[in-house]
Amino acid sequence: MTHKIAILGASGYTGAELVRIIATHPSFEIVALSADRKAGMEMSEVYPHLRALDLPKLVKMEEIDFSDVDLVFAALPHGLSQALVRDLPDTVKVVDLGADFRLRDPLEYEKWYGAEHVAVELQKEAVYGLTEFYRDEIRDARLVAGTGCNAATVQYALRPLIEDALIDLDRIICDLKNGISGAGRSLKENMLFAERSTDVLGYSQGGKHRHLAEFDQEFSAIAGRKVEIVFTPHLVPINRGIIADCYVEGDPKAIHNSLVARYETEPFVTVLPYGQAPGMGQVTGSNQCHIGVIGDRVPGRALVVSTLDNLAKGSSGQAVQNANLMLGEDETAGLMLAPMFP
Amino acid sequence: MTHKIAILGASGYTGAELVRIIATHPSFEIVALSADRKAGMEMSEVYPHLRALDLPKLVKMEEIDFSDVDLVFAALPHGLSQALVRDLPDTVKVVDLGADFRLRDPLEYEKWYGAEHVAVELQKEAVYGLTEFYRDEIRDARLVAGTGCNAATVQYALRPLIEDALIDLDRIICDLKNGISGAGRSLKENMLFAERSTDVLGYSQGGKHRHLAEFDQEFSAIAGRKVEIVFTPHLVPINRGIIADCYVEGDPKAIHNSLVARYETEPFVTVLPYGQAPGMGQVTGSNQCHIGVIGDRVPGRALVVSTLDNLAKGSSGQAVQNANLMLGEDETAGLMLAPMFP
Amino acid sequence: MTHKIAILGASGYTGAELVRIIATHPSFEIVALSADRKAGMEMSEVYPHLRALDLPKLVKMEEIDFSDVDLVFAALPHGLSQALVRDLPDTVKVVDLGADFRLRDPLEYEKWYGAEHVAVELQKEAVYGLTEFYRDEIRDARLVAGTGCNAATVQYALRPLIEDALIDLDRIICDLKNGISGAGRSLKENMLFAERSTDVLGYSQGGKHRHLAEFDQEFSAIAGRKVEIVFTPHLVPINRGIIADCYVEGDPKAIHNSLVARYETEPFVTVLPYGQAPGMGQVTGSNQCHIGVIGDRVPGRALVVSTLDNLAKGSSGQAVQNANLMLGEDETAGLMLAPMFP
Amino acid sequence: MTHKIAILGASGYTGAELVRIIATHPSFEIVALSADRKAGMEMSEVYPHLRALDLPKLVKMEEIDFSDVDLVFAALPHGLSQALVRDLPDTVKVVDLGADFRLRDPLEYEKWYGAEHVAVELQKEAVYGLTEFYRDEIRDARLVAGTGCNAATVQYALRPLIEDALIDLDRIICDLKNGISGAGRSLKENMLFAERSTDVLGYSQGGKHRHLAEFDQEFSAIAGRKVEIVFTPHLVPINRGIIADCYVEGDPKAIHNSLVARYETEPFVTVLPYGQAPGMGQVTGSNQCHIGVIGDRVPGRALVVSTLDNLAKGSSGQAVQNANLMLGEDETAGLMLAPMFP
Structure with a gap:
C-alpha cells in the first residue's frame, strides 16, 4: 500500500533530506511539496541534486489539498507548525520536525522559545519522537514531535x-x-x-x-x-x-x-x-x-x-522512522541506506 | 533470484563503495570479501562505517570458493587482475574495476602501463564498461572492464x-x-x-x-x-x-x-x-x-x-550497473539512490 | 617617515587583509577605518582575529578628516568609489581595490557594469594597477586602479x-x-x-x-x-x-x-x-x-x-605594493611575508 | 646583531613553520637546515611554498658545522634530541621542539615514552618552554624544552x-x-x-x-x-x-x-x-x-x-619567542604577524 506524503518546508535542508530518503522508500509517495518564498519553482531549481527525481512543483502550503494526504512532514521554522497542525483535517497524521511540540509544558515552551504556544491542547497530545524510547506511543499517535538533533x-x-x-x-x-x-x-x-x-x-x-x-x-x-x-x-x-x-x-x-x-x-x-x-x-x-x-x-x-x-537520524531519518510506525509499515522501511564514506 | 557476489580488493575505497551500494540491492548477496594485507580482519575494523552491516570476514583471494560465486567484482591494483581472471572458473562472471582490460591493443597496454599483458586473449574478449555505449555487448559478456573514472x-x-x-x-x-x-x-x-x-x-x-x-x-x-x-x-x-x-x-x-x-x-x-x-x-x-x-x-x-x-558512476556504481545487465537484472536495480546534499 | 593610511570599506575581506598586511608594515600607520553598516563598532567585533591590534574604531566615511590622510585604500563595492574619489582633496593619493577605474573606455565600463561612469575624467587619469607592467606610471599616479584578482x-x-x-x-x-x-x-x-x-x-x-x-x-x-x-x-x-x-x-x-x-x-x-x-x-x-x-x-x-x-597579490597585497611606489617607499616594504603552509 | 640559526628536522611541519616565521625576523639568519631522508634536496622541493626564499640546502645533521651556529631549533621525532643535544658544543643554545626534555623526572619520561632517557643530566637542566611562566629561567637557559601544543x-x-x-x-x-x-x-x-x-x-x-x-x-x-x-x-x-x-x-x-x-x-x-x-x-x-x-x-x-x-604559539612561534629571550632580543621580534582570516 502506498502512503501519500506531503512535505511542508521542502526548501530547507531537512526537507531535501526527506526527499532523498523517500526516493528509495518502497511505500511512500510524495504528492505535495510546499515552500513559502520559493513556491512556483521546480524542486530541481532549488536543489539541483534532486533533478533526476520526478517531483511535484513547490507550492504554497494553502494550495495543498490535504484530503488527499496521509501524512505530513512539517519541516518549518520554529513557531509555524502550531497553527498549521491545529487546522489540518483530523485524518492527516503529522510528523513535525521543528520545535513546536517537543515540550509538554506550555510554560517551558514560552520560557525557551519566547512566545506563547497557540495550540496547547495539541502540545499535550504530541508524542516525543525519540523512537527507541516512545515506540508504542508513536505507533498510535496522530502527531509526533521530532526531537532536536x-x-x-x-x-x-x-x-x-x-x-x-x-x-x-x-x-x-x-x-x-x-x-x-x-x-x-x-x-x-x-x-x-x-x-x-x-x-x-x-x-x-x-x-x-x-x-x-x-x-x-x-x-x-x-x-x-x-x-x-x-x-x-x-x-x-x-x-x-x-x-x-x-x-x-x-x-x-x-x-x-x-x-x-x-x-x-x-x-x-x-x-x-x-x-x-x-x-x-x-x-x-x-x-x-x-x-x-x-x-x-x-x-x-x-x-x-x-x-x-543530524539530517538523517537526527531529523529526517528519525521522521521517516516514526512515520513508518504511524502508518503501520516496517520501522526500517527505506532507512537501510549504508553510511557514505569517504 | 539472489546472485552470489564476491568482491576482491574490498579494503580499497571502490570496494567499500561496492558494499555500500549492494547493501540495499534487492538481489545481490555478498558471499566473499578479499583483501591482501588485511585478510583476517572484520570489514568493520577496516571500515567502521560499515559496522552495522552483516558481512563476511576479509580473506585472502585464494581462500574463496569461486564455485559458489556468480559474479566477481575485482577492485584490485592495476596489473593484478590479469592472471586472476584468467584462472577463474568459466562459470564466474567478472566486472574488473581496474585498468587491466580497458585497452584492446596489447601494445597500447604495454606503452601506458609499462608491462606486458599476461592474458592477451582475455584482453580481446573483455567488453569496455561504458554501459550506455556498450550495453548489448555487456549483457552477453563474461568479462567487463570498468572504465577509468x-x-x-x-x-x-x-x-x-x-x-x-x-x-x-x-x-x-x-x-x-x-x-x-x-x-x-x-x-x-x-x-x-x-x-x-x-x-x-x-x-x-x-x-x-x-x-x-x-x-x-x-x-x-x-x-x-x-x-x-x-x-x-x-x-x-x-x-x-x-x-x-x-x-x-x-x-x-x-x-x-x-x-x-x-x-x-x-x-x-x-x-x-x-x-x-x-x-x-x-x-x-x-x-x-x-x-x-x-x-x-x-x-x-x-x-x-x-x-x-568517481566512486559511484565512475567506478562502483558503473560496475553494479554492468553486473545487473550481465546477470539479467533490471539495469537500475540498487542504483536509484538519490544524490546526497548537503 | 610614517604614512597615514585610511581604509574605506574595512569590514570586507580585502579591508581586513589590508589591516593584516599593514600590521607589520614598517612605515604605514592606519589612522581611519570606515564601514557603512558597521560604523560605530570596534574592528575586533567585526573581525575577532584582529583583536590584538590597536586599531581605530569603524566610522562612516564622511566622518574621516582626509586632510590628515596621505593615502586611501578604497575597498568599496563596485560603483561607490567614483564619486568618492572625485570629491577627495587633491593631496590624498588613492588606491582603489574595486572595479571603478579599471577600464579606460567609459563605454566599455557602461557595457560591463551596467551604469554610466560618474567620474570620466578620473577614469582616464587612473593607472591600471598591475605593478610589474605599469610600475613607472604608478610611481607618479595619484589614483591607481587595482586589477581584478x-x-x-x-x-x-x-x-x-x-x-x-x-x-x-x-x-x-x-x-x-x-x-x-x-x-x-x-x-x-x-x-x-x-x-x-x-x-x-x-x-x-x-x-x-x-x-x-x-x-x-x-x-x-x-x-x-x-x-x-x-x-x-x-x-x-x-x-x-x-x-x-x-x-x-x-x-x-x-x-x-x-x-x-x-x-x-x-x-x-x-x-x-x-x-x-x-x-x-x-x-x-x-x-x-x-x-x-x-x-x-x-x-x-x-x-x-x-x-x-586573491586577497593578497590579487588585491590587498597588490594595493600595498602600489602604495609603496606612490609614497616613495621600497616596493617590497611589508610584503615579504612567506606563504603559510600547511 | 644577527644570530646564526640551524634548524634540525626542517622537513617536518614545525620546521617549515620556523622557516616561515624567521623569513621576516629582523635578526635571525638561517645558516643550516637538516633533514634525514631528504638530505641533498632543496627546501623548495620539499616545501614549494618556500620557493621564493633564499635558503641553504637540506643536509644530514652530521654535516653541519655547529661552531658557526648560535642557536639550534631541534624539530626532531621524539627520542632523537637527547643524544644530539648532549653531543653539541657548549656554545650552542638549543630550543627543542620535541618531547625529550619536557619532563623533569626520568621515571615519568620512561613511563610515558617507553624508553630510558639517555641524557638525564640535561633533562634536569632543561627549562620548560612555557614562556609566560618560565621567562626568567628561559632567558638564562642553554636548553629550552618546547611544550606540547x-x-x-x-x-x-x-x-x-x-x-x-x-x-x-x-x-x-x-x-x-x-x-x-x-x-x-x-x-x-x-x-x-x-x-x-x-x-x-x-x-x-x-x-x-x-x-x-x-x-x-x-x-x-x-x-x-x-x-x-x-x-x-x-x-x-x-x-x-x-x-x-x-x-x-x-x-x-x-x-x-x-x-x-x-x-x-x-x-x-x-x-x-x-x-x-x-x-x-x-x-x-x-x-x-x-x-x-x-x-x-x-x-x-x-x-x-x-x-x-599549534604550529605557531603551540610550537614554532613559542620556540622563536624563547630563542629571542635566550639571545637577548626583544621577546616579540619577528612574532607580530597578525592572524590570517579568512
Missing part, C-alpha cells in the same frame, strides 16, 4: 544510564561537535564558507541552547528529580553529523553493559566494543547512531561518545 | 559529439577537477589531509595520464582517425566527484541537441537545459552523470561540462 | 607571451579555480558553507564575467588587434587562492623562456623550472605569483599555470 | 586558576579540537585527506595521551598535590589550530578576573570580555593565544576556552 544524540548516550541510576546526575558534561547543515539554509554571515571553513566555534554555551529544554524535560522525568546538564555545541567545518562527548561519573564497565543491553535489538543504534569510540564520519547519510564507552585512567570517570547524522 | 566523465560529454561530427577533433581541451578519493587509500605524502585541504593541484599534465589511452582508443575508433585530446586533471579538496570542463569548437546549440537526443532515455545521464552547467556536488553518492552546454560569446566555441561521482 | 592571475601568465607574439591569439582558453573569499562577505545562499564545501561550480561561463573587460582592454592593446579569450572561473572549497590553467597554442619552450626573461628580476613573480606547475596552496597569505609551463604530448600546445592569493 | 593551550587556561586556588582540582575536564597538522607529515592511513575531511575523531581518550605527563607535572607542582585532569583531543578537518574547552567548578567571574590579571601585560595572551569565547580560526598563523570565560546557568560551573595555532 543534539537532543537525540545525547539522549541515546545518557537515557539508559539515568534509567539505571549509574551516573552522578549533577556532573554530566556534554561537549558536542556539530555539522554545519544543522544551521539550515538561512542567510547568516557566520555561516558563509569563508567564515566557517577554518574555524571551530562554540555557541550558546553556559546553558542558553534551546535543546536544553528537552534535556531538562526528559532527564528530569526519568530521574524523578531536576537534572541540569552542561551542554556545549560547536560548529566544525563538516556538512553533516553530530558527535557528543559525554563526561560522566560512574563505573565505565557498568555503563557499557547498560547501553549494550538497552540497544541489543535496536536496528539503528549500535554500541561499540568497550574501550572504542566512534568517529562522526562513520554514520554519514545513514539512519544510524553509534555509541562508545571509554573508561578514564581515574576510576569512576567515564566518557560516552555518541554520533549520528 | 575520468574516462567515463569526459566520454559522456564528447562521444555523441564525435559520433555526430559536431566538433573540431584537433581542438578538444578537457580540464578536470577531481575528488581525492580517486587516489585511493594508499599512503602518499601528497595525499595527507594537511597537504591537500587548501590546495588545487594539477597532475599528469601534458599528456601523461593513463586515462588518455582510453580516450585515444575510443575517440579514434569513433572518428575513424587519430584523435588526441588535451587532458588535465586537478586535485580539489573534496572526497568525491569529478567535473570536466570540455572546451570544444563547434555550434553550441547543435552540441546541446546532440546530447539531449543521445541521453533522452538513459536513466543515469541527464542533460541540463541549454546554457546551464552542473556543479560537482549535485551527483554525490548517486549513479548519475549530469551534463550541461554553454555557448561562448565568440560564435563557434562551446563549453561542455560533465560531472559524476 | 582573476585578471591579475591570467595576465601574469599571458602578457609576455602576447608581447612576444608567441601564441595564437584566437585560441586562448583560461580555466580558473577560485578561492571563495573572492565572493566577499556578502550574504548569498550559494556562499553558505554547506552549499560550497563539497562542490566545484563554474560561473559566468561563456563570456559573462566582468574581468573579461580587463582582458579585452589589456590584451587587445598589447596585440594591436581584438583579442577575446575564453575564461571560466570555478568556485572550489578553499578560502584563498586562484589558479589559472591557460591552454595556448605555441612553442612551450619559447613560452617558458619568455616568462623567465620577463620576471627574472621581479621580487614577487617566480617562474618554475620548465615542466613543473605550481599548486594553489603554495602562495597562500603571500604577495607572490608562481607560474609554470608544461608542454603537451602534441607539439605546439602548451599549458601555462599561474597562481596567486 | 595541547599542553600549552590548556595551561594558559588553567595555570592561573590553580595558582589562585579557584577551581576544584578533582573535576577538570578538557575537551580539545585539534588541527591536523599536529600529526605531522608522517604517512598514516588515518591522516589521508579522504579519511579526515568529513570526520571528527577523538583519540588517546581516557588518559593515554602523552601530554598528560606535562599536565600532571606542571599542575601537581603548582597545586602541591596530585592533579589528574580528564583530557580528550579530537581531530577536526582544519590544518592549524587547537581549541580547548575546559570545564571547571569554581566561580566564573573570579576565574575571569584571575586570567585578566595574569595576562594583562602579556603581548601574546589575550583574555576576552567576560561571557565571550574565541573561535579557533581567529589566531591562525599568529603567535597569539585567546582565552574566554563563560559562566554556566548552574552557579559554580564555568567554561574556560583557550585557542592557539
Whole structure:
C-alpha cells in the first residue's frame, strides 16, 4: 500500500533530506511539496541534486489539498507548525520536525522559545519522537514531535544510564561537535564558507541552547528529580553529523553493559566494543547512531561518545522512522541506506 | 533470484563503495570479501562505517570458493587482475574495476602501463564498461572492464559529439577537477589531509595520464582517425566527484541537441537545459552523470561540462550497473539512490 | 617617515587583509577605518582575529578628516568609489581595490557594469594597477586602479607571451579555480558553507564575467588587434587562492623562456623550472605569483599555470605594493611575508 | 646583531613553520637546515611554498658545522634530541621542539615514552618552554624544552586558576579540537585527506595521551598535590589550530578576573570580555593565544576556552619567542604577524 506524503518546508535542508530518503522508500509517495518564498519553482531549481527525481512543483502550503494526504512532514521554522497542525483535517497524521511540540509544558515552551504556544491542547497530545524510547506511543499517535538533533544524540548516550541510576546526575558534561547543515539554509554571515571553513566555534554555551529544554524535560522525568546538564555545541567545518562527548561519573564497565543491553535489538543504534569510540564520519547519510564507552585512567570517570547524522537520524531519518510506525509499515522501511564514506 | 557476489580488493575505497551500494540491492548477496594485507580482519575494523552491516570476514583471494560465486567484482591494483581472471572458473562472471582490460591493443597496454599483458586473449574478449555505449555487448559478456573514472566523465560529454561530427577533433581541451578519493587509500605524502585541504593541484599534465589511452582508443575508433585530446586533471579538496570542463569548437546549440537526443532515455545521464552547467556536488553518492552546454560569446566555441561521482558512476556504481545487465537484472536495480546534499 | 593610511570599506575581506598586511608594515600607520553598516563598532567585533591590534574604531566615511590622510585604500563595492574619489582633496593619493577605474573606455565600463561612469575624467587619469607592467606610471599616479584578482592571475601568465607574439591569439582558453573569499562577505545562499564545501561550480561561463573587460582592454592593446579569450572561473572549497590553467597554442619552450626573461628580476613573480606547475596552496597569505609551463604530448600546445592569493597579490597585497611606489617607499616594504603552509 | 640559526628536522611541519616565521625576523639568519631522508634536496622541493626564499640546502645533521651556529631549533621525532643535544658544543643554545626534555623526572619520561632517557643530566637542566611562566629561567637557559601544543593551550587556561586556588582540582575536564597538522607529515592511513575531511575523531581518550605527563607535572607542582585532569583531543578537518574547552567548578567571574590579571601585560595572551569565547580560526598563523570565560546557568560551573595555532604559539612561534629571550632580543621580534582570516 502506498502512503501519500506531503512535505511542508521542502526548501530547507531537512526537507531535501526527506526527499532523498523517500526516493528509495518502497511505500511512500510524495504528492505535495510546499515552500513559502520559493513556491512556483521546480524542486530541481532549488536543489539541483534532486533533478533526476520526478517531483511535484513547490507550492504554497494553502494550495495543498490535504484530503488527499496521509501524512505530513512539517519541516518549518520554529513557531509555524502550531497553527498549521491545529487546522489540518483530523485524518492527516503529522510528523513535525521543528520545535513546536517537543515540550509538554506550555510554560517551558514560552520560557525557551519566547512566545506563547497557540495550540496547547495539541502540545499535550504530541508524542516525543525519540523512537527507541516512545515506540508504542508513536505507533498510535496522530502527531509526533521530532526531537532536536543534539537532543537525540545525547539522549541515546545518557537515557539508559539515568534509567539505571549509574551516573552522578549533577556532573554530566556534554561537549558536542556539530555539522554545519544543522544551521539550515538561512542567510547568516557566520555561516558563509569563508567564515566557517577554518574555524571551530562554540555557541550558546553556559546553558542558553534551546535543546536544553528537552534535556531538562526528559532527564528530569526519568530521574524523578531536576537534572541540569552542561551542554556545549560547536560548529566544525563538516556538512553533516553530530558527535557528543559525554563526561560522566560512574563505573565505565557498568555503563557499557547498560547501553549494550538497552540497544541489543535496536536496528539503528549500535554500541561499540568497550574501550572504542566512534568517529562522526562513520554514520554519514545513514539512519544510524553509534555509541562508545571509554573508561578514564581515574576510576569512576567515564566518557560516552555518541554520533549520528543530524539530517538523517537526527531529523529526517528519525521522521521517516516514526512515520513508518504511524502508518503501520516496517520501522526500517527505506532507512537501510549504508553510511557514505569517504 | 539472489546472485552470489564476491568482491576482491574490498579494503580499497571502490570496494567499500561496492558494499555500500549492494547493501540495499534487492538481489545481490555478498558471499566473499578479499583483501591482501588485511585478510583476517572484520570489514568493520577496516571500515567502521560499515559496522552495522552483516558481512563476511576479509580473506585472502585464494581462500574463496569461486564455485559458489556468480559474479566477481575485482577492485584490485592495476596489473593484478590479469592472471586472476584468467584462472577463474568459466562459470564466474567478472566486472574488473581496474585498468587491466580497458585497452584492446596489447601494445597500447604495454606503452601506458609499462608491462606486458599476461592474458592477451582475455584482453580481446573483455567488453569496455561504458554501459550506455556498450550495453548489448555487456549483457552477453563474461568479462567487463570498468572504465577509468575520468574516462567515463569526459566520454559522456564528447562521444555523441564525435559520433555526430559536431566538433573540431584537433581542438578538444578537457580540464578536470577531481575528488581525492580517486587516489585511493594508499599512503602518499601528497595525499595527507594537511597537504591537500587548501590546495588545487594539477597532475599528469601534458599528456601523461593513463586515462588518455582510453580516450585515444575510443575517440579514434569513433572518428575513424587519430584523435588526441588535451587532458588535465586537478586535485580539489573534496572526497568525491569529478567535473570536466570540455572546451570544444563547434555550434553550441547543435552540441546541446546532440546530447539531449543521445541521453533522452538513459536513466543515469541527464542533460541540463541549454546554457546551464552542473556543479560537482549535485551527483554525490548517486549513479548519475549530469551534463550541461554553454555557448561562448565568440560564435563557434562551446563549453561542455560533465560531472559524476568517481566512486559511484565512475567506478562502483558503473560496475553494479554492468553486473545487473550481465546477470539479467533490471539495469537500475540498487542504483536509484538519490544524490546526497548537503 | 610614517604614512597615514585610511581604509574605506574595512569590514570586507580585502579591508581586513589590508589591516593584516599593514600590521607589520614598517612605515604605514592606519589612522581611519570606515564601514557603512558597521560604523560605530570596534574592528575586533567585526573581525575577532584582529583583536590584538590597536586599531581605530569603524566610522562612516564622511566622518574621516582626509586632510590628515596621505593615502586611501578604497575597498568599496563596485560603483561607490567614483564619486568618492572625485570629491577627495587633491593631496590624498588613492588606491582603489574595486572595479571603478579599471577600464579606460567609459563605454566599455557602461557595457560591463551596467551604469554610466560618474567620474570620466578620473577614469582616464587612473593607472591600471598591475605593478610589474605599469610600475613607472604608478610611481607618479595619484589614483591607481587595482586589477581584478582573476585578471591579475591570467595576465601574469599571458602578457609576455602576447608581447612576444608567441601564441595564437584566437585560441586562448583560461580555466580558473577560485578561492571563495573572492565572493566577499556578502550574504548569498550559494556562499553558505554547506552549499560550497563539497562542490566545484563554474560561473559566468561563456563570456559573462566582468574581468573579461580587463582582458579585452589589456590584451587587445598589447596585440594591436581584438583579442577575446575564453575564461571560466570555478568556485572550489578553499578560502584563498586562484589558479589559472591557460591552454595556448605555441612553442612551450619559447613560452617558458619568455616568462623567465620577463620576471627574472621581479621580487614577487617566480617562474618554475620548465615542466613543473605550481599548486594553489603554495602562495597562500603571500604577495607572490608562481607560474609554470608544461608542454603537451602534441607539439605546439602548451599549458601555462599561474597562481596567486586573491586577497593578497590579487588585491590587498597588490594595493600595498602600489602604495609603496606612490609614497616613495621600497616596493617590497611589508610584503615579504612567506606563504603559510600547511 | 644577527644570530646564526640551524634548524634540525626542517622537513617536518614545525620546521617549515620556523622557516616561515624567521623569513621576516629582523635578526635571525638561517645558516643550516637538516633533514634525514631528504638530505641533498632543496627546501623548495620539499616545501614549494618556500620557493621564493633564499635558503641553504637540506643536509644530514652530521654535516653541519655547529661552531658557526648560535642557536639550534631541534624539530626532531621524539627520542632523537637527547643524544644530539648532549653531543653539541657548549656554545650552542638549543630550543627543542620535541618531547625529550619536557619532563623533569626520568621515571615519568620512561613511563610515558617507553624508553630510558639517555641524557638525564640535561633533562634536569632543561627549562620548560612555557614562556609566560618560565621567562626568567628561559632567558638564562642553554636548553629550552618546547611544550606540547595541547599542553600549552590548556595551561594558559588553567595555570592561573590553580595558582589562585579557584577551581576544584578533582573535576577538570578538557575537551580539545585539534588541527591536523599536529600529526605531522608522517604517512598514516588515518591522516589521508579522504579519511579526515568529513570526520571528527577523538583519540588517546581516557588518559593515554602523552601530554598528560606535562599536565600532571606542571599542575601537581603548582597545586602541591596530585592533579589528574580528564583530557580528550579530537581531530577536526582544519590544518592549524587547537581549541580547548575546559570545564571547571569554581566561580566564573573570579576565574575571569584571575586570567585578566595574569595576562594583562602579556603581548601574546589575550583574555576576552567576560561571557565571550574565541573561535579557533581567529589566531591562525599568529603567535597569539585567546582565552574566554563563560559562566554556566548552574552557579559554580564555568567554561574556560583557550585557542592557539599549534604550529605557531603551540610550537614554532613559542620556540622563536624563547630563542629571542635566550639571545637577548626583544621577546616579540619577528612574532607580530597578525592572524590570517579568512
